[in-house]
Amino acid sequence: MSNKNWVRLFxxxxxxxxxxxxxxxxFLSRTVVATTALKTDLANQKLDHQTTPKITDETGENGVxxxxxxxxxxxxxxxxAITTPREFVDNWKSLNSTAxxxxxxxxxxxxxxxxxxxxxxxxxxxxxxxxxxxxxLFRVLDDGLPDPVEIPAPDRYNPNNTTLTKYIDFNTxxxxxxxxxxxxxxxxxxxxxxxxxDVTEFQLFQKNIIFRCHEGDCECKAGN
Amino acid sequence: xxxxxxxxxxxxxxxxxxFSEVWTATSTWNADTEKEFxxxxxxxxxxxxxxxxxxxxxxxNIFQGLRVDCADTVYSSRVIFxxxxxLPFVMNDPSGGKKLISxxxxxxxxxxxxxxxxSFLIYVYNLVSTKSMHGDTYPVKVSRETIVPGSIILTTEKxxxxxxxxxxxxxxxxxxxxxxxxxxxSGPLLQERKSWPxxxxxxxxxxxxxxHAGVRYWRKESELKLPVWQVTGYSEDQYSIKPAKWKYDxxxxxxxxxxxxQQTAARLxxxxxxxxxxxxxxxxxxxxxxxxxxxRCMTEEEFDNYSTPSRDRRLADEIIYLRNFLKTxxxxxxxxxxxxxxxxxxxxxxPQLDLTIASESQNQKRTLTSSASLCRTKHHSRRExxxxxxxxxxxxxxxxxxxxxxxxxxxxxxxxxEDILVKNSCPSWGNLKLTYVE
Numbered sequence: 001m002s003n004k005n006w007v008r009l010f011x012x013x014x015x016x017x018x019x020x021x022x023x024x025x026x027f028l029s030r031t032v033v034a035t036t037a038l039k040t041d042l043a044n045q046k047l048d049h050q051t052t053p054k055i056t057d058e059t060g061e062n063g064v065x066x067x068x069x070x071x072x073x074x075x076x077x078x079x080x081a082i083t084t085p086r087e088f089v090d091n092w093k094s095l096n097s098t099a100x101x102x103x104x105x106x107x108x109x110x111x112x113x114x115x116x117x118x119x120x121x122x123x124x125x126x127x128x129x130x131x132x133x134x135x136x137l138f139r140v141l142d143d144g145l146p147d148p149v150e151i152p153a154p155d156r157y158n159p160n161n162t163t164l165t166k167y168i169d170f171n172t173x174x175x176x177x178x179x180x181x182x183x184x185x186x187x188x189x190x191x192x193x194x195x196x197x198d199v200t201e202f203q204l205f206q207k208n209i210i211f212r213c214h215e216g217d218c219e220c221k222a223g224n
Numbered sequence: 225x226x227x228x229x230x231x232x233x234x235x236x237x238x239x240x241x242x243f244s245e246v247w248t249a250t251s252t253w254n255a256d257t258e259k260e261f262x263x264x265x266x267x268x269x270x271x272x273x274x275x276x277x278x279x280x281x282x283x284x285n286i287f288q289g290l291r292v293d294c295a296d297t298v299y300s301s302r303v304i305f306x307x308x309x310x311l312p313f314v315m316n317d318p319s320g321g322k323k324l325i326s327x328x329x330x331x332x333x334x335x336x337x338x339x340x341x342x343s344f345l346i347y348v349y350n351l352v353s354t355k356s357m358h359g360d361t362y363p364v365k366v367s368r369e370t371i372v373p374g375s376i377i378l379t380t381e382k383x384x385x386x387x388x389x390x391x392x393x394x395x396x397x398x399x400x401x402x403x404x405x406x407x408x409x410s411g412p413l414l415q416e417r418k419s420w421p422x423x424x425x426x427x428x429x430x431x432x433x434x435x436h437a438g439v440r441y442w443r444k445e446s447e448l449k450l451p452v453w454q455v456t457g458y459s460e461d462q463y464s465i466k467p468a469k470w471k472y473d474x475x476x477x478x479x480x481x482x483x484x485x486q487q488t489a490a491r492l493x494x495x496x497x498x499x500x501x502x503x504x505x506x507x508x509x510x511x512x513x514x515x516x517x518x519x520r521c522m523t524e525e526e527f528d529n530y531s532t533p534s535r536d537r538r539l540a541d542e543i544i545y546l547r548n549f550l551k552t553x554x555x556x557x558x559x560x561x562x563x564x565x566x567x568x569x570x571x572x573x574x575p576q577l578d579l580t581i582a583s584e585s586q587n588q589k590r591t592l593t594s595s596a597s598l599c600r601t602k603h604h605s606r607r608e609x610x611x612x613x614x615x616x617x618x619x620x621x622x623x624x625x626x627x628x629x630x631x632x633x634x635x636x637x638x639x640x641x642e643d644i645l646v647k648n649s650c651p652s653w654g655n656l657k658l659t660y661v662e
Contacts, residue, residue: 104381105355107320119319123355126382127528130654138319143329146319148350153525177320181434191434201451205432214451 070218074211085199085213089192096184107177110169119146120168135159137167246327246344249312253444261305266373266391269301269401274412286338289412294386295357296349297403297414298376301388302442303348307341314445318356324448354384358436362443362452365459366477371439377421380437382429383534396479397491405529415502417495422541423470424661431467438462485553485561492546497599499539500619504603506532507639510632511604521650522632530632533656540660543620544581551577569598573617581662585624591617606635614640630656
């Protein structure tokens with residue numbers, strides 16, 4: 001092949017790469033790959049972490065039932081004293097101080113030494129009737145999705161704090177997600193999802209009443 | 225090769241290999257594709273799905289050899305159908321991220337199509353569990369339109385188990401496909417049963433929607449991020465049913481014909497025989513593991529994988545179910561609705577229906593297997609290095625006199641209740657004592 005043809009070939013390869021790239025983005029992909037576009041996407045995602053939606057008492061869009069309005073329907077006597085889901089959940093806890101809180105999971109989002117996103121997960125479960133805490137670790141790859149990290153079995157089950165600090169840099173934790181539930185000896189039970197200090201979702205089941213909110217949209221209805 | 229040909233090949237190969245998805249979805253989920261999913265599950269999903277070399281049309285089974293636990297089995301059914309029908313598969317990220325996991329992922333670019341789909345499945349298996357399942361599904365209304373092949377059943381966290389509904393028989397009884405953690409270790413063969421699981425077990429510990437238990441169906445992609453109560457089709461129907469009545473109510477709603485007493489007896493016996501065989505396989509796996517580990521004590525994780533208290537409780541539940549069915553027949557003087565052979569076989573297993581099952585079993589003499597035995601099978605004896613015959617009557621006697629052991633550090637003959645004293649100083653985790661409700 002002549003030098004001229006090699007140059008033509010080189011240009012064609014570059015052109016085809018660009019074509020493939022554009023085709024991928026416009027017609028095929030819902031996933032972002034490692035390019036400048038990815039960096040923008042990741043930046044947005046980090047913003048998402050920082051601005052995790054929370055249930056507020058502001059009027060939502062598109063006919064969303066706000067916390068305040070819905071609380072007034074379900075528990076009118078509480079509207080003066082309680083203005084946020086956090087306060088509502090804390091109030092339930094103080095009224096049901098004997099209820100045992102059962103953790104479902106805790107997620108820690110943090111950075112490793114290279115500044116890469118890592119997610120640690122402590123999953124509370126039972127195995128053949130006895131409680132087990134299972135520890136899972138995920139590196140977040142360029143596509144923004146997790147990649148499981150192999151953890152030796154002795155560290156994976158019921159890890160103590162010393163073990164956890166081997167894997168989690170608690171100083172760089174930028175988001176903690178937690179899900180827990182509790183049941184009072186009466187007929188009231190609650191399930192709560194939290195992100196940092198915000199309550200992002202809760203469901204209260206009380207005799208004849210279900211009160212629940214998810215990211216600003218609430219519902220009060222008759223229960224079973 | 226001419227220069228122009230070379231460039232065309234280069235462009236094509238680059239376009240195809242670069243950033244390619246696991247598969248490209250060219251169709252979308254709608255009522256018709258959901259119906260196709262249901263039919264496909266009914267026809268194709270079965271215990272040998274990951275075992276067979278070829279599919280029904282004679283092409284190689286590219287999923288052969290994959291090993292799955294119960295949650296993996298459930299997710300596989302949806303992923304594989306979506307792949308085979310060029311539909312999207314999308315699920316929430318169980319690690320807490322906000323992005324969705326989907327067939328559009330491009331991590332396996334350089335792999336062949338077969339390796340891409342297998343890698344994607346293994347990736348999904350590494351992420352999902354019964355805990356992630358409620359985020360990708362919703363509880364359905366109890367009706368013939370909403371409980372269909374392809375639906376799943378999930379238990380509460382306490383028992384963390386799940387099943388795929390392969391079929392609903394006209395009698396309202398489901399044909400379920402599932403697997404267990406030990407099953408995933410032991411090989412690619414899945415398990416099947418033809419009955420509803422016990423509602424007390426499914427909803428154990430939480431009978432509210434918070435427990436996420438019951439029959440559920442896959443969420444649409446657009447509804448994955450919604451709170452479950454806003455998902456189209458979400459229903460709290462199942463939580464208003466008392467757990468003990470749940471399976472009877474479901475059967476009643478779903479049945480279009482009545483099951484004859486003979487059919488019921490045959491089905492219940494078939495389920496129990498399958499459970500016994502699965503227990504034998506599980507104990508065999510446990511023994512193979514112990515042998516490979518030179519009979520050292522199991523670690524906590526190994527102990528969890530190979531112990532069988534939940535399995536034994538399910539077996540006990542199935543036997544009690546059959547016994548209660550028989551008791552009702554006797555009370556209603558309806559024994560003749562069973563054929564003579566079945567009646568005689570069942571009388572050997574349940575000789576004193578007026579007593580509790582524990583008392584009946586205490587009074588029962590050791591049964592030797594014969595050609596008339598139900599569920600005749602063999603279990604291994606390490607001490608005698610031989611296979612020992614056993615049948616349902618004998619297993620039932622040993623189970624309800626607490627002779628069967630679910631402790632995986634015990635030799636197989638002890639796990640099957642041979643009267644042998646064993647010294648075992650290995651640590652044990654959890655409550656291994658059999659509990660049941662008659």
